[in-house]
Amino acid sequence: MKEIIIDGNSYKFDPGQTVLEVARGNDIDIPTLCYSEHLSITGACRMCLVENKENGSLETACTLPARDGLEVETDNDKIYDARKTVLDLILSDHPMTCMTCEANGDCQLQDLAYQFDIEESSYGSKKEDRFELEERNSFIVYDPDKCILCGKCVRADSELQCSDAIEFSERGFKTKVAAAFDEGLGGEDSSCVFCGLCVENCPTAALSYKPARKKGREYELRKQRTTCGYCGVGCQVELNIKGNEVIKVDSVYDDTAPNPDGEMCVKGRFAYGFIDSPDRLKYPLIKKDGEFVESSWDEALDYIADNLSRIRDEHGGREIGALSSARCTNEENYIMQKFMRAVMKTNSVEHCARL
Amino acid sequence: MKEYTAIKELPYYEELDFYKKQKRIVLQNCGLIDPEKIDDYIEKKGYQAAAKAITQMKSKEIIEEVKKSGLRGRGGGGFPTGLKWQFAKDAEGEKKYIVCNADEGDPGAFMDRSLLEGDPHKLLEGMMIAAYAIDADEGYIYVRAEYPLAIRRLKKAISQAEELGLLGENIFGTEFNFKIHIKEGAGAFVCGEETALMASIEGKRGTPTSRPPYPAQSGLWGKPTNINNVETYANIPFIIDNGAEEFNKFGTENSSGTKVFALTGKIKNTGLVEVPMGLSLRDIIYDIGGGITDDKGFKAVQTGGPSGGCIPAEQLDLKIDYDSLKEIGAMMGSGGMVVMDEDTCMVDVARFFLTFTQSESCGKCTPCRLGTKRMLEILERITEGEGKKGDIEKLEQLGKVIKEASLCGLGQTAPNPVLTTIKYFRDEYEAHINDKKCPAGQCDALKGSYVIDEDHCIGCGQCKTVCPADAITGKKQKAHTIDPEACISCGACAEVCPVNAISN
Amino acid sequence: MAGLAKSFGSGAMTNSIDEIAGNDLIFVIGSNPTENHPVIGAKMKRTVKNGTKLIVADPRRIELAEYADIVIQQKPGTDIALLNSMMNVIIEEGLEDTEFIEEHTENYEELKKIVSFYPPEKAEEITGVPADTIREAARLYASQDKSAIYYAMGITQHKSGTENVTSITSLAMLTGNVGRKSTGVNPLRGQSNVQGACDLGALANVYPGYQSVTDPDMKDKFEKAWGVEGLSDEVGLTVVEMFRAIDENKIKALYIMGENPALSDPDQGHIEAALEKVEFLVVQDIFMTETAEYADVVLPAACFAEKNGTFTNTDRRIQKVNKAVEAPGEAKADWEIICELSNKMGYEMDYNSTEEIMEEIAELTPIYGGVHYDRLDKEKIQWPCRDREDKGTQYLHKGGFIRGKGKFYPSHHIPSIEKADEEYEFIMMTGRMLYHYHTGTMTRNSQPIDEHVPDAYVEINAEDAEKMGIKNGDRVKIGSRRGEIETNAEIVETVQPGQIFMPFHFAESPANRLTMDELDPEAKIPELKVTAVKLQKT
């Protein structure tokens, strides 16, 4: 049996697993920023450094393949110093605006700064923005100054959504993630389809959902998984709710879902505003003299029952038809057809499958 | 060789001082043949090694021979070439590639260029042998676009070789097929790093990727690939022709053969030199290079390109090879050698080299992208007279982490000039920070006010006349004085003083 | 889905979304996944990036065409000729899977006979697709080990919809691309629960689980289970038939739950007249829709985020819908409303939860026999799932067709009802677009979406536009034999000259005012993809 030694203990592993995967599978904590199990691995952030005991070198656990007899350490002074220095450097180019930041409480960088106890970068904090805020579209706000260049958005875009809408541009210290010709996600030549996967993958608030801005903090939100109400793919989604309002929609990562890597489209991600629309129907309405008048449920249902009974009894159930709905649940469709068949004695119950 | 008698009549190299301690394997034909004539090359026993390898040797034998020769990668890393070929040979895959790294991004380096322009067939021959050895049938030469002549000559060489059936199908009547493409590089320094180079050939953004997987397992388009530097390939024909033992005669135990260096800086004879490994720095600088210009004092030599280390006078007798250089914090690199004299400010040198590497960082990994930036900011502060206590320690700590934590060779070596200058010239850093002085007098912000040595001043008054700040007072024939508050350190006074009584 | 059920014995996607990654070849015909099923579209691109081959056949040059090995732009309404010709090539060149045909299919001789009339050169005349392209596509499809076909409304919304589908099923059977992982014939469903609505019997001819209403055993079974007598054994009316029946005074009352036929259904003028005319109309919806305006009673319903239940997605996967927020005002879940109404009418429907309803469904619906709420939270369940032990079915027809043998139903080319002529020079196709959904009740009431794509438009080919002096954003008038609408022009290269494309989500430019309600006689799906229209700059 093949075994790898981590912090003095032996662990079994599957071929192809990395040290990070083996470690995480055994509850050994290794900090990461650019790693995601749903994306390819780039080893860019360098937070996951571990020490290879064969030669004392530091290597990134996320890229290091597990191999028989390999011995690594995940926590010692040298590792701590390197990780802390990396984090310190990232923070030296990150605005310290957690107070008003959308990601406060939901920021991997903030979590690591807390863990490593860095209040402010030892190189001084970032005082001035180096880039322009990009918010010329209806869905996504991009603040490059908060970007730590982990590249998860770029990979999600090209590997999962396959839009190839964003790429790294410039080099070195000037590197930034940009859409075509740096004209923004909504630019003329942008191939962005606003699936929101980039935002979903962003560890900070460099990318955030525009409609959700200033609507609530992570810790104020209630989460509810459900099935998306749009097309027939049946994506699993997580509604984020504050009070009684849906604030945003996050991805769900579940192998039993048709979208196991959190894939979604613009409708599933952003078309939830109708739920809370002031134009929603709230009370039964009965048309009296050509005008709709609010009524009680009792009155409305009695009125319907009377009319349907009358028509059924006068003309027979076959003169009554019903359209059930491809947007209603299975249970509702069942109930509707049962009602039509058992009570109206007709099979004229359909829906718009054919459209 | 009919019409080129003129070239043949060049003076014998061996007779010149410059060439006495050199040994030319790689540059053997450069300057002696017409690089645009394949016949010239063939006359110099060209393509004999390829013929021998392809028709008489098994790939295993070739790889064994290269291993035995002890040849190590000349692109900088010094990885044993035979072993690298072995990995590529052993990798599973129908399709394999050979890549030649001719990006030569180090500023001031031109060893590869000289070979490409002076003897392109030698490279093609080396690549052919490598391809045959690892079962590749396609090769790429990645040349920087700034080398138009090299590109033209390579193209010509390839088409000549194709015409003679030396490239193409069924080479030497065997089953072996091989074709070579040229890819022009866009010029970023980091594209010389092998994984970035291959990404660039594939048309992607030229940024390094994490290894493993190594190119031998998954290289160009995910296929097993062997990548070597120009000079590495150029050594192959010699090894196959003359055998590993002959090659082994040159160099040291762990670094056999020769190395081409580009000698520059404050040295009398500048240019390309090819010497056996193990020669001392002193031999190269004084015997071949003829010593320091203006016979000034030697201060340091920087080897290995912009991320090499600065070696002080104490180490002049170091026998240079891959390992000895690494041990003292420097490196072989691609063979740059910059000589510095006593007037050089070592803090400024560190800043200069870091400016280059910092601006060439690809930006992918944190330590290199932000670490080199912060290091440079500190160095700039120091040279501007705003160094703080703790800066040296911070540079050392940060430099160490950047080296250990960076993704590719660029970051892993970028702090070298800083760390070696701190190691060998710490007092210069301290003078900048603590005394606000630049001992070499190079850092403008730290040039102190000028003073007149009263014992020597003859009171001629010339200094007073030229001083633009009216900072000098004194009666004729009496010693003058400079008001340090008013002095702007322009040095005009010192220049005109007939008795050299003024200094800063 | 009649064509699919006819050939194979089941009308659902044969394979699964998860299997796209394993396709060797993807053949997309009459479907625009990146706009209408974006997550599936992205998965296809991902697979193709990893080396899978792709054939795209669509009158419009859809986004996936950019990734395709072969792009086919057939004339609207010529899919049968195209598919017949591909089969012609496959048989001519001996690329068919003889073993599969012998073992698993019937009526092959008939197929051979009919497709022999469609050599590529002849098909080129009908479809406008170069003969060699047809040949290449046929070879590519037949040569891969795992070829899968994906289609949608572009195939079904034709008078010849059923024959279009049976031509697809024939192609798959001919090459043995059914009943194996990562192959199959896969209709992509447009709405969240179309599959479920079909499965649960919202169809005029079947009880839940496709159990025929004309089968006396079924009638018996449901009468017992529901405690009633006299269930009708007569097939009911379909949507378009119902509206015609209103015309003919044969339907007096209509109960519409969560649909908006005034906008979604063809020949809008006719629909409106029917809604006006019907004696008693109940509409239950989340918004005051165009349809609701005609109602006698409008009932406020909860939307998907406000109720519990399940949806069955396009790959037969049953998944939970969970209540996240309270419905506004007094709005209630649709099932609760119907139950209360039923109780008032003297037929007790007493369920405490949707889970209880699902338990009843499982009991009466063999293909849902193993569907229980507690399983849905942990397992991937795709029907058929017959009992608790059954893990569900990732792909259908493994080792043999549900109907026994798969049947070839070959057909000759069936011309569309309308053709372009002197007066109506253009062929209009209708469809959906990425940002909006169906009749727009949901998307157009969601601010960022509506802000991003606020207006209706019609896609016009650049050449045509230039000839007619139409520029991007110009107002244009589009008229058919049934009506006239106005909208904005969007000049594109993706539609071919002589064709225009229009999304139907927009009430202010309702495309369905122009379409006709001519039905595919079997599937009863209207021909929405081919309408002759005239186009004019206003």
Ligand SMILES: Cc1cc2nc3c(=O)[nH]c(=O)nc-3n(C[C@H](O)[C@H](O)[C@H](O)COP(=O)(O)O)c2cc1C
């Ligand atoms: C930043 C960077 C730049 C490099 N540039 C070059 C170059 O210009 N030429 C070269 O041959 N190798 C260069 N290398 C080294 C290559 O990555 C690689 O080691 C070499 O091509 C391998 O060939 P060799 O084994 O023959 O030395 C560079 C490495 C780094 C990290």
Ligand code: FES
């Ligand atoms: S997580 Fe390993 S380098 Fe970023």
